[in-house]
Amino acid sequence: MNRSKTNAPSPSELKTVGFTPxxxxxxxxxxxxxRDVPVxxxxxxxxxxxxxxxSLTIDAAYVQDSDRHAWAAHYLTTMSKxxxxxxxxxxxxxxxxxRKEAAPSKNT
Structure with a gap:
């Protein structure tokens, strides 16, 4: 079944799939x-x-005993990734x- 380009979701309708741990x-x-968070x-x-x-990594670069800054930055970057x-x-x-929709159908 071919979907026309008009049926494809617009970028504003795309949502997260929720598969990423x-x-x-x-x-x-x-x-x-x-899942279902707008992209x-x-x-x-x-x-x-x-x-x-x-900001935390900049603080960690200048502050001694800044393990808490480094760990906080680690968790924030993990969530971001x-x-x-x-x-x-x-x-x-x-x-x-x-790409599948744009490929010519074998039935035509």
């Missing part, structure tokens, strides 16, 4: 990205988390679907 304990993920919101949140992580990886899964899946 992060922060493991004994090979078990403690957390996952939530734009997920990327905005990742940007905010990365901004905070950057999971959000971005989940968005990439959505965009990659959409790209594959679009």
């Amino acid at each position: 992060f922060l493991y304990l004994s090979d078990q993920p403690l957390f996952h990205v939530c 734009a919101d997920a990327l905005a949140q990742a940007s905010d988390l990365l901004f905070l992580a950057k 999971a959000l971005i990886d989940d968005v990439v899964k959505v965009l990659t899946r959409r790209s594959v679907q679009t």
Whole structure:
């Protein structure tokens, strides 16, 4: 069944798939990205988390005994990476679907 390009979701309608785990304990993920978060919101949140992580790493570079800064930055970047990886899964899946739709059908 071919979907026309008009039926493909617009970028503003794309949402996270929720398959991406992060922060493991004994090979078990403690957390996952939530599904159905709008992609734009997920990327905005990742940007905010990365901004905070950057600020903490700058503080850690200048402050002695700054382990708490380093660990906080580590967790923030881990969460950010999971959000971005989940968005990439959505965009990659959409790209594959679009290529399949654009390919000529064997039945025509």
